[in-house]
Each structure stands twice: as structure tokens, then as C-alpha cells.
Amino acid sequence: MKKNNIKILGLFAMIALILSCEKELDLAPLDQVSDASFWKSASDFEKAANAFYFSLRSAANGTYDQNSDxxxxxxxxxxxxxxLLLDDGPGWGGAYGSIRAATRITENYELAEAIQSETKRYAAEARFFRAQTYHNLVRTFGGVPLIRTVLTLDSEELDAPRASREEVVAYILEDIDWAIANLPLESELASNEKGRVTQGAALALKSRMFLYEGTWAKYHATGADANSYFTHSINASQALIDSGEYEIYMGGSTDAAYRHLFIEEGEGSKESILARRYNEEREIFHNTSRWVSTNHNSPTKMLADMYVCTDGLPISISPLFQGYDTMASEFQNRDPRMSQTMIIPGSVVLNLGDDISIPNIGGSSGSTRSGYLPYKFFSDNEESQLGRCYYDYMVIRYAEVLLNHAEALYEKNGSISDSELDLTINQLRDRVGLTHLTNGLATGNALNMLWQIRNERTVELAYEGFRYDDLRRWKESENFLPVNLLGVKYDGTDFPVDGNGFIIADDEGSRSWDQKLYLYPIPVEQIKLNPNLTQNPGW
Incomplete structure (x- = not known):
């Protein structure tokens, strides 16, 4: 009897061990948070959404617009x-990782019905960032695989072919419109929420994305309805303008307001729609001022020549232009944004007590290859000059929205009224006390209004990373990139100069443009993994 009891007890022990093992196999991994134990509160959704903010563009590298002219x-x-070579093209693993993270939030938002009123804004943030990520993919590669769900190792979508550009853009529209409808206004944010995505940020992003797609469709002749894209952009920017949530930062004097906007004085202004935020208490800083002071990213003659004279006319026809005979003469009677973006030689600008207003021309660290000295983003604060900048970097600002609005109106209608110019571009000119752009000024001086709008965009957004993509969407890269990148007019330098005496900072002899460069190559490793992917033309 005792032996039988022992056998029975042993059998029960074996069954218990088996059941125990099966139970362990069903447990979530111990080294990560599982869906079964997460998504229980609004706090869980907020924490998941917080990860997206690390992807916001940072001010720290100082190289924006170096990929342009x-x-x-x-x-x-x-x-x-x-x-660019085939193997030099960007990957997209990080982008699809971000898309997966956003989709995970949106799917769990749908499942957590009991707390949707509390979590809707975080699902909207996720859709904002998913829309932005797909836009970045589309403007880089064109059509890409469109992944709508969280995939597993067995998902058929792992071998999905590229969706058309139009299909991806339609999905972007769904996401951004949902985000707009469910995000709070800037004025509704609590003080500890400042820096989170708002309805205004979503409207501004829609304005940006659909201006891009409209001009891409128009100038690259894709067959997509460019005007419908322009309408989406116009309606988004108009809604943001009408909201009254944002305004152009004036910041006191016209000779400093524009520069102050980007450093300590302008931080937290109502022009900022979405910013990468830094924090002194938590020692979160960047080193932009140091990059500027070492001429890591110097302006070219192309940018310098774009600033109109104070009469609103280009230097090629304005009687106010003083020429290039001295390094300072070309700065006279010019759009004040010129001297707030680059330093006037001979002026006093102190960097850790030293005057940096005289250019050291060369190709090494601390020198300027073009002879022009950058100034935008440079702080007067000594701690910032030492490499510890705590001022925020604006990822989206109101001025861009106004520029988007003006360009989309002109591209759609073939014209723009003076009242529309006053609503948009002339607000930016008022900041610096510059003569208004009007139809009378343009027609009376045989100026192309579209190119005046594009010119305004370039000088206002200089150093903010728009120029290369603007040239691509306008299909103008072949006209602006394979040329000499020139600098100041200077005699006696060891640097080569052109026939007019301007420094050649980069020689056109080894600069080129191929039509295939309008789209980057699909990552080679992805084509190896997915046989259904096709390569972009020319690659």
C-alpha cells in the first residue's frame, strides 16, 4: 500500500512538474514588458509615446544645408x-521600427476601450509620428512597403512589395487627419506638457507634407493630382493661421529679432510649434554655438546673393547694392536677415572674449572655406559658446507654415494676391523692417513671383535643413548643385578663384547630378531579404 502511495505521489509530482513547465512556457519574456501586463493606464500609453520625441531633429550637429548649395x-x-553611391544610400530599419512602435500604440488603443478618452491623445501622437516617418520614407525612396499592422515573424507582409507613392500618401493623410482631430491645442497644454505634439503641430506637418507632394507631383509629372495635394496643404495652414495659437516672434529691434528667435532670447516664443527641448537642470544640452564659431558650416555666395536690398529688389537690379569691392560692402542696404545669418566682416562679435569677425579663410577646423562667417544659432552666452547650449531647437515654426501657405497658393492658382502676401511673406519682412513683396513690385520690375516666393523661403529657413529637399521637389537640383560653390571676392588668397575673383569653395569640375539622385536607392540589404522589392530607376 505504501509502495502504491509512493507511486501515486510520484505520478502527481511528475504531472505537477509538467504543468509547471507548461505554465512557464506561457509566461511573457522576463526581460521586456509584455502587452499582457502593459496598456492598462493612460500613463502606459504616455510612456510609450515618449519614445518618439527622441527622433525629433536635433540642433547639435551643425551641418544642416551642407547637402545643398x-x-x-x-x-x-x-x-x-x-x-552618392548605391551602398551609400540610407537604410530604413529605424524608420520601420518607429512605424511598428506607433502601430503598437494605435492597436492597443483600439483594444483598451475603457480608457480611450484618456489615451486618445497618445494614439494621436503615435499617428503624427507615423505620418512623419512615412513622409520621410516617401521623400527619400518614393513608394515603399506599406505596413498597417504589427508584424510577427510569420507575417506575409514581411515580403510585401513596394506600395505606390500615392497609396502611401493616402495612408499619411488618414493618419495626420486623425491626429489633427484628436490632439489638444497648444493653449490647452499644462505647463509640464510643453513640448508635446499638438493640433497645431499636426496641421503644420500636414501643410509641409502636402506642399512637398504637390510640387513633387507637378514637377516630376507623376500623374498624381497635384492640386488636391496643394488644397490639403492650403487648408491645413489656413486652419493653423485662423487658430490664433501662434505668431511671428518680433523680439524688439529689427536688427536682432530674427537672430534672437533661435537662441536664448526667443526660447518658448509663440512662433515655436514643435521643438527639440533641452534642460539645464537635467544637463541635456547641445553644442551648436561652438559649431557655428568654428565655421563648421559656412554660407556660400549663392545664399549671400539671395538677400534682397532694402527696397525689396534683388541685387542684380537694385540701385542700392554696393557691390563686392570690400568684404563689408555687399552687406550694406540689404535684408537685415543677411547680417543676422552671417557676420559682417569688421563688426564685433565676441566668442569667449575673442573677436571672430575677420574671416580666416581655409579648409581646416576654425577656418571658413567660403570666406563668409556664419552667425545664425550663435549665442552670446559664454556657457553656450563653451559647448553647453540649453536653448531649444525649433523643429517646426510658424514662419515655415506661412511660407508653405504662400507657395501652395501660388502653385495651385498661378497667382497670389497682395492680401495673401501680407498674411504670409510680409509678416516675415515686417519682423526685420523690410519692404513688402507685392504684385506691383514684381510686375514693375519684371520679377518672377514664384521665384520671389522660393527665394524668401530659402533666406528665412537658411540653416534649417530645407534647401536640398526644396531643390529636389522643384526638380531644380540639376540646375543648382553641379556648379562652383563660391565664396567672397578676395585677392591674394591661396584658394582658387573664378574669373571674377570669387573664391571657389567647391569646384564644379568634380560636381555632378544624375537624374537617379532624385530618389535614393532602396537599401541593398532589404532587397536581399525581400525578393519582392524593386530598385529605383538608374540604381
Missing amino acids: ITVGHSRNGTSAGQ
């Missing part, structure tokens, strides 16, 4: 020079 670094930029 308006700035030049200490060495050649391969993208600007048209030297």
Missing part, C-alpha cells in the same frame, strides 16, 4: 556634389 563645410559634402 547654400552652405559649405570644412570638407566636401558627397550628397551636394552628386557623389
Whole structure:
């Protein structure tokens, strides 16, 4: 009897061990948070959404616009020079990781019905960032695989072909419209929520994305309805303007307001729609002022020549232009944004007590290859000059929305009224006390209004990373990139100069543009993993 009891007890022990093992196999991984134990509160959704903010553009590297024609670094930029190779193209693993994270939030939001009123805004943030990520993919590669659900290792979508550009853009529209409808206004944010995505940010992003798609469709002749895209952009920017939530930062004097907007004085202004935020208490800082002071990213003659004279006329026809005979003469009687973006030689600008207003021309660290000295983003604060900048970097600002609005109106209608110019571009000119752009000024001086709008965009947004993509969407890269990148007029330098005496900062002889460069190559490793992916033309 005792032996039988022992056998029975042993059998029960074995069954218990088996059941125990099966139970362990069903447990979630111990090294990560599982869906079964997460998504229980609004706090869980907020924490998940917080991760997206690390993807916001940072001020710290100081190289924005080096891939274009308006700035030049200490060495050649391969993208600007048209030297991109198949293996040099960007990957997209990080982008699809972000899309997966956003989709995970939206799917769990749908499941957590009991707390949707508390979590809707975080699902909207996720859709904002998913829309932005797909936009970045589309403007880089064109059509890409469109992934709508959280995939597993067995999902058929892992071998999905590329969706058409139009299909991806339609999905972007769904996401951004849902975000607009469910995000709070800027004025509704609590003080500890400042920096989170708002309805205004979503409207501004829609304005940006659909201006891009409209001009891409128009100038690259894709067959998509460009005017419908322009309408989406116009309606979004108009809604943001009508909201009254944002305004152009004036910041006191016209000779400092524009520069102050980007440093300590302008931080937290109503022009800022979405910013990468830094914090002194938590020692979260960047080193932009140091990058500026070492001429890591110097302006070119192309940018310098774009600033109109104070009469609103280009230097090519304005009687106010003083020429290039001295380094300072070309700054006279010009759009004040010029001297707030680059330093006037001979003026006093102190960096850690030293005057940096006289250019040291060369190609090494601390020198300027073009002879022009950058100024925008440079702080007067000594701690910032030492490399510890705590001022925020604006990822989206109201001025861009006004520029988007003006351009989309003109592209759709073929004209723009003076009242529409006053609503948009002339607000930016008022900040610096510059003569208004009007139809009378344009027609009376045989100026192309579209190019005046584009010119305004370039000088206002200089150093903010728009120029390369603007040239691509306008299909103007072949006209602006394979040329000499010039600098100041200067005699006696060891640097090569052109026939008119302007420094050649980068020689057109080794700069080129191929039509295939309008789209980057699909990552080679992705084509190896997915046989259904096709490569972009020319690659």
C-alpha cells in the first residue's frame, strides 16, 4: 500500500512538474514588458509615446544645408556634389521600427476601450509620428512597403512589395487627419506638457507634407493630382493661421529679432510649434554655438546673393547694392536677415572674449572655406559658446507654415494676391523692417513671383535643413548643385578663384547630378531579404 502511495505521489509530482513547465512556457519574456501586463493606464500609453520625441531633429550637429548649395563645410559634402553611391544610400530599419512602435500604440488603443478618452491623445501622437516617418520614407525612396499592422515573424507582409507613392500618401493623410482631430491645442497644454505634439503641430506637418507632394507631383509629372495635394496643404495652414495659437516672434529691434528667435532670447516664443527641448537642470544640452564659431558650416555666395536690398529688389537690379569691392560692402542696404545669418566682416562679435569677425579663410577646423562667417544659432552666452547650449531647437515654426501657405497658393492658382502676401511673406519682412513683396513690385520690375516666393523661403529657413529637399521637389537640383560653390571676392588668397575673383569653395569640375539622385536607392540589404522589392530607376 505504501509502495502504491509512493507511486501515486510520484505520478502527481511528475504531472505537477509538467504543468509547471507548461505554465512557464506561457509566461511573457522576463526581460521586456509584455502587452499582457502593459496598456492598462493612460500613463502606459504616455510612456510609450515618449519614445518618439527622441527622433525629433536635433540642433547639435551643425551641418544642416551642407547637402545643398547654400552652405559649405570644412570638407566636401558627397550628397551636394552628386557623389552618392548605391551602398551609400540610407537604410530604413529605424524608420520601420518607429512605424511598428506607433502601430503598437494605435492597436492597443483600439483594444483598451475603457480608457480611450484618456489615451486618445497618445494614439494621436503615435499617428503624427507615423505620418512623419512615412513622409520621410516617401521623400527619400518614393513608394515603399506599406505596413498597417504589427508584424510577427510569420507575417506575409514581411515580403510585401513596394506600395505606390500615392497609396502611401493616402495612408499619411488618414493618419495626420486623425491626429489633427484628436490632439489638444497648444493653449490647452499644462505647463509640464510643453513640448508635446499638438493640433497645431499636426496641421503644420500636414501643410509641409502636402506642399512637398504637390510640387513633387507637378514637377516630376507623376500623374498624381497635384492640386488636391496643394488644397490639403492650403487648408491645413489656413486652419493653423485662423487658430490664433501662434505668431511671428518680433523680439524688439529689427536688427536682432530674427537672430534672437533661435537662441536664448526667443526660447518658448509663440512662433515655436514643435521643438527639440533641452534642460539645464537635467544637463541635456547641445553644442551648436561652438559649431557655428568654428565655421563648421559656412554660407556660400549663392545664399549671400539671395538677400534682397532694402527696397525689396534683388541685387542684380537694385540701385542700392554696393557691390563686392570690400568684404563689408555687399552687406550694406540689404535684408537685415543677411547680417543676422552671417557676420559682417569688421563688426564685433565676441566668442569667449575673442573677436571672430575677420574671416580666416581655409579648409581646416576654425577656418571658413567660403570666406563668409556664419552667425545664425550663435549665442552670446559664454556657457553656450563653451559647448553647453540649453536653448531649444525649433523643429517646426510658424514662419515655415506661412511660407508653405504662400507657395501652395501660388502653385495651385498661378497667382497670389497682395492680401495673401501680407498674411504670409510680409509678416516675415515686417519682423526685420523690410519692404513688402507685392504684385506691383514684381510686375514693375519684371520679377518672377514664384521665384520671389522660393527665394524668401530659402533666406528665412537658411540653416534649417530645407534647401536640398526644396531643390529636389522643384526638380531644380540639376540646375543648382553641379556648379562652383563660391565664396567672397578676395585677392591674394591661396584658394582658387573664378574669373571674377570669387573664391571657389567647391569646384564644379568634380560636381555632378544624375537624374537617379532624385530618389535614393532602396537599401541593398532589404532587397536581399525581400525578393519582392524593386530598385529605383538608374540604381
